[in-house]
Amino acid sequence: MNNEEKMVILGGVKLHGEVKISGAKNSAVAILVASILVKGKCVIENVPHVSDILDLIDIINGLGGVAEFVGEDTVEVDCSDLTDYVASYDSVRKIRASSYLMGALLGRLKKASVALPGGCDFGVRPIDQHIKGFEALGAKVDIEYGMVNITADELVGDTVYLDVVSVGATINIMLAAALADGITVIDSAAKEPHVVDVANFLNSMGANIKGAGTDVIKIRGVKELHGGTFSVIPDQIEAGTFMIAAAATRGDVMVTNIIPKHMESLSAKLEEMGVGVEEYDEAIRIYVDKPELKRANVKTQPYPGFPTDLQPQMLTLLTVAKGTSIMKENVWDNRFKYIDELNRMGANVNVEGKDVAVVEGGSRLTGAPVCATDLRAGAAMVIAALIADGVTEIYNLQYIDRGYENLEEKLRALGAQITRRNVNPMPGVLSAVNV
Numbered sequence: 001m002n003n004e005e006k007m008v009i010l011g012g013v014k015l016h017g018e019v020k021i022s023g024a025k026n027s028a029v030a031i032l033v034a035s036i037l038v039k040g041k042c043v044i045e046n047v048p049h050v051s052d053i054l055d056l057i058d059i060i061n062g063l064g065g066v067a068e069f070v071g072e073d074t075v076e077v078d079c080s081d082l083t084d085y086v087a088s089y090d091s092v093r094k095i096r097a098s099s100y101l102m103g104a105l106l107g108r109l110k111k112a113s114v115a116l117p118g119g120c121d122f123g124v125r126p127i128d129q130h131i132k133g134f135e136a137l138g139a140k141v142d143i144e145y146g147m148v149n150i151t152a153d154e155l156v157g158d159t160v161y162l163d164v165v166s167v168g169a170t171i172n173i174m175l176a177a178a179l180a181d182g183i184t185v186i187d188s189a190a191k192e193p194h195v196v197d198v199a200n201f202l203n204s205m206g207a208n209i210k211g212a213g214t215d216v217i218k219i220r221g222v223k224e225l226h227g228g229t230f231s232v233i234p235d236q237i238e239a240g241t242f243m244i245a246a247a248a249t250r251g252d253v254m255v256t257n258i259i260p261k262h263m264e265s266l267s268a269k270l271e272e273m274g275v276g277v278e279e280y281d282e283a284i285r286i287y288v289d290k291p292e293l294k295r296a297n298v299k300t301q302p303y304p305g306f307p308t309d310l311q312p313q314m315l316t317l318l319t320v321a322k323g324t325s326i327m328k329e330n331v332w333d334n335r336f337k338y339i340d341e342l343n344r345m346g347a348n349v350n351v352e353g354k355d356v357a358v359v360e361g362g363s364r365l366t367g368a369p370v371c372a373t374d375l376r377a378g379a380a381m382v383i384a385a386l387i388a389d390g391v392t393e394i395y396n397l398q399y400i401d402r403g404y405e406n407l408e409e410k411l412r413a414l415g416a417q418i419t420r421r422n423v424n425p426m427p428g429v430l431s432a433v434n435v
């Protein structure tokens, strides 16, 4: 589960069959941290077994909470006795979601000292909107020696207008406000499915949050949250990754255990390209029966727009469509680092400025040693490898392991020729592969 392993994929197999999507990583990480606000035991179901979750469990235990997997996908968290408010750089550097510790510890203990968070590197990842929210509630925030130190004598609800639509700031302010006095209003809030899931989790533990999923969220502070059981929503991004992989390999895959509504922006784009998309209550079938896929222009946007976390996977699909496609990245300022790797496999993609990629379609991809430059870029490499001629070796699997549960097993069940090996002492030299 680290950078000492590589994935070896023999491309050219059309994916066929059914794949069951796991719980949403980005929802589960926020909910685990949110359980710091709760006095009592939270039983959280449908939690994916990925390294971000394991790291967060360690962090919560390090702070004096008790968190553990008690079944395949169930985590129990009890933070009734949690008293520590300091999360060091060592513990939080790998995961972006550790920023939620600021809101949760502030809400619970009125103080938090959290190292500036890590996560995937797509350029600058500021937290000014999080801080603006904490300050609006009456907290004092200082950044010193890489730590964000937040204290408050009391937290009192107020209106916070976010200057940018931020998932992290929306969730963090919700966490800080859940136990504050009075009403907090988050205007221009993010509407992502996991924002709604976190609000539903907190409400099921006794919070009073209305409007999640719209631009305006109202949080009426309550005195205390109680324990309970909650099940995390399916992973929109994992589902999208499998949908794109099915289309790219010209396969026929039923992607199950999903909420089709969350997939609408992707489903619409795939249909525009000529991919067959059949929607069911909790599943989507993806198939390709046309000789060629059509080009498309895609721009990433906050939900319900096309998710930035599917941008690398979608761009990979565009490399095999007919014609020139444009991908415009509107959320992050540097999320095209993986394109050099894709071009090494025979793609023809040019980045213009920081946010536009021009994809000349119809490429024949060929296997090569490549690196995952971040989590979703890693998923894009897997998709490229599945459609490439020959063998691809993917390095830096620690990124992929942050967010995909049992990726190889799920792909193997769909017919993919994929395995994981220890890194060859001489990476770059393709070993004889027997996948």
Ligand SMILES: CC(=O)N[C@H]1[C@@H](OP(=O)(O)OP(=O)(O)OC[C@H]2O[C@@H](n3ccc(=O)[nH]c3=O)[C@H](O)[C@@H]2O)O[C@H](CO)[C@@H](O)[C@@H]1O
Pocket (backbone or CB within 6 Å): 026, 027, 029, 096, 097, 124, 125, 126, 127, 128, 129, 130, 131, 164, 165, 166, 167, 168, 169, 190, 302, 308, 309, 331, 332, 333
């Ligand atoms: C753990 C998690 O859920 N991560 C997701 C979350 O990240 P994360 O919550 O970090 O992303 P945000 O929604 O906050 O960021 C969106 C945009 O807002 C900007 N911004 C954000 C905060 C701030 O204080 N100031 C500011 O300017 C960012 O630079 C970025 O351009 O949403 C992103 C956008 O959908 C996804 O790519 C990440 O996978």
Ligand SMILES: C=C(OP(=O)(O)O)C(=O)O
Pocket (backbone or CB within 6 Å): 026, 095, 096, 097, 118, 119, 120, 309, 375, 376, 403
């Ligand atoms: C970028 C992601 O996660 P994080 O924000 O934790 O880096 C992701 O899930 O694609």
